[in-house]
Each structure stands twice: as structure tokens, then as C-alpha cells.
Amino acid sequence: MDETRVETRLHVTDALAAGREIGLDHGRAHFLRSVLRLSRGAHVAVFNARDGEWLARIDGLGKGWCSLAVARQRREPAPEPDVWTVFAPIKRARIDFLAEKVTELGCAVLQPVITQRTAVSRVNVERLAANAREAAEQCSRLSVPEVREPVSLSALTAAWPAERHLLLCAEAGTATPIAEALAAALTAALAAADSGADSGPWAILTGPEGGFAQSELDALLELPFVTPVGLGPRLLRADTAAVAALACWQAVLGDGRRRPPRGAFLPA
């Protein structure tokens, strides 16, 4: 077996170790059997953030069930950037897209937040979590982002962990251009690291299609952990702003200097 050719990756919450047997749920068993048409003896990869990625052999497979025998590790667990995406929910196709893209771009937590002008009242958290899991399986991440229940903007900021920086994507008014803000944050993080300190984790906040209300912006700008940034002269849709800001954050402050694991590739 050419290990590098095993391209089916499944995120599992089970502890992974050589010789362990794990069972798959109905949906994934069906996927392996009826969509991928795999059978007994075929290999897949299973992974989670705690135990890394392991090769596993299909030991048994029937209608709606599948058992896997974990064989050996092919990637060790490794730390991942701690950056949250906090976003006002948007309509279905766009929120699906947002969940997929911020997962690919290495977001750790998806936190929907309800603002004054948020037009979408219901968020299907399970659906978002399924999108995030699928994107994580595709993009060779070891973790799957946590998708949280929606909260109001005021509740979010009231309970905000003080050490976590919040990059506020502000479409109107004056704000530091994102490249400048990230460069300054990098300088501060390197200075902190030099003196053995941690400059703290981050989150990115984007508003609804109509933008934040002025009173919301005023309140956000009072908070010591908020850095307002501008994303250029065009008005970005909410999903575009979240993806663009996270891409810039990863490039400068995140793991943009790292490379994909050897042998990893996207299916054609």
C-alpha cells in the first residue's frame, strides 16, 4: 500500500492508537460503502487534534455500519493557530461558504453573533458544524473548528476573554489598514516572545450585510481588546470580509510560514 495515496480523511473523536477498533456512524459508513465504493481491507485515514492522523483498515462494512482497525500514525498532533471567526449570520449559501472557507483558512472557533442589523435570525449550528468538518477533512487539518451557538453582540463582548485580541472589520469611518495593524501586532508579539511572554490569541469580527450600527461601533471602539481595521476601498460582503481578513491574519500572525504535510494533496 502506498500510504501517501490514501486520500480519504475522516475526523473521529475516538482515541487513536495502534490496534484500536473504531466504529463509524451511519452516514459515514454509507459514504465509504456506497459513494466511495470501498470494501473490506481498504484503507482510510482517521484523525483528530489530540492524536494526529492514523491509517486505518476497513475491518467490516455493511448497510449503515463500518468498523475500522487503526494501524499506524502518519502525522503527529501539532499546535494550530488559536483564531476565532466571529460573524453576523448571513443567508444560507453564503454562511455555508463562510464556514468552509474559514475552516480551510485555519479558524479554531466559529461564533455567530447577532447584531442590530442582522437579518438572519436562525442559525443551523449542526449544519455549519457538518460543513466545517467536511472542509477540515479536505484541507488536511487535524482539528475541526468548534461551531458555537449564536449570542448577541453585547453578551459576547460582556463575556469576552480579556487576553484575546479582536480584529474588527469596520467598513466605514477611519480604521488602520489591515496590513499595518497586523504588522504592528507582529512586532508586539515578537517583543513579547523575546521577554518570554505570550501576546495572546486573536479573533476576527465581521458585521452583517448592512454593517454595524454606529452605536455598536462606538461601543466596540471603547473596548481595550478591539483593533479596528480597514479592508480597502471596496465594500466587501460579510463573507468576503471574514475570509479576506482571516487570510491576511494567517499570512502575518498565523501559520502562513508553514507548508502542507508531505504527501498531502487535494483530490482532483
Place this chain on the structure above:
Amino acid sequence: MDETRVETRLHVTDALAAGREIGLDHGRAHFLRSVLRLSRGAHVAVFNARDGEWLARIDGLGKGWCSLAVARQRREPAPEPDVWTVFAPIKRARIDFLAEKVTELGCAVLQPVITQRTAVSRVNVERLAANAREAAEQCSRLSVPEVREPVSLSALTAAWPAERHLLLCAEAGTATPIAEALAAALTAALAAADSGADSGPWAILTGPEGGFAQSELDALLELPFVTPVGLGPRLLRADTAAVAALACWQAVLGDGRRRPPRGAFLPA
């Protein structure tokens, strides 16, 4: 009339000047009349890169026709970044998404390119152009990106304009992290500007879902205008890579330091 509240923006190719009458095509006339339910006397904005953005009054409106009287300018024409998105075509929902997002992020030209592993053979250029126009109208751009006919990768590089830098998003192998490559390009551009020279325009190249073939990468890396860059340790989908790279490019080398025009806002 509160000018800042006119949020319907239409891209037109007509020359725009006070007092001119312009006609709209069937689709847009229908949109104003039957979707937006506007009537005679209402105002919209019309724009193009050459003449800027103008307020116009609906002078006549019927089934499938509409005439507008151009009133006065509300934004002057302004230079925009000259950056192309060169991308291997992908399947329909994703290519629509890509066209929308790179337009919002200020791309000047969309150039589909056929590579060895490109699975999509037909590109609906008209459909992409319509998506790009709609996104440009939404995001307050003055220009609409040009959507070109697909070409093969070898034809593209053979006819490549020597002064245009090409940022190659390379998912495998060694490549400079994008933040480093852009910082170096900014230093070079500033040095060139100091001596009165222009460091040249840019393009961003992304491959198909299966990535470039090794022979394609080898050939690209021989070209003097190519800068290979890495986008971090996760395998990005083709559409994500194009959007992430363009977002970083605009932040560092493009117009990321500029802000949206006063009074511009996204509809809720």
C-alpha cells in the same frame, strides 16, 4: 433627495455627462421596474471606470425598456490596482463564487487557464462576466473586471507580458511564504518609485483542484516573472487560494490603505 441613499448602482458603457440620456437593456429595465419596483422620477447611480459615478433619474420606464437622464457626478474616476486573477476553471458554484469574490477584492482581469489536471473543459465566459458586473455594482467599484476566453497554460506563458509579475500559488514543494514575498515586492516597488520607475503590474495564478503537474511547476519556475508563494500548511481549494492570495496582495501591494467612498454602504 438624499444622494447618499441612492444605493442602486448600474454599470453602463455609455459616456456619462450631465444631461445625457441613456437607455438600459431589457434585463436591467425589468430589474428596475419589476424587482426594485422603481418608477419614473426615481434615482439610480450609473458608473464606469472612464467617467466615474453619476446620479441619473428614470425618465421613462416600460415593459423591457428604461431611459435615464444623467444628472450630476457623485464620484470622480480614479485609478484602480492592475492585478489579474489567472485560474484553472472549477465547477459551477465555485467558479461563480470565485468571480464574485475576486471582483469584490479589486481584480482587473479574470483569465481562465487550462492546465493538465483541469477537469472543467467549458467556461461560460458570459456568465462569469455577468457575475463580475453584479459584484462590481454591489461593492462600489467603478470598473468591472474583464473576463477573458480560456487559454492553455503554455499559450498564456508564451504570450505573457514580461513586465507583469506572476504570483504562483504553489501548494507543494518549497515556496516563499506569501507575507514574505509580498513584503519583498513592496520594498522593491518603493525603491523603484524612489528612482521614478514603475515596478510593474501583477497577476495571481492558481491551479485546479488536483494542483499543477510537476512538469507545469518546473516550467513555471523557470520563468523570470514568476514568484512562487506558499499559503500555509492547509490544502486550500482552488477558489479559496485565489481569494486568499488576492486579499493578501491588496492589503500589502494594492489599495488596502484606501477607504470606501463616503456615503457608500452595502444594502441590508
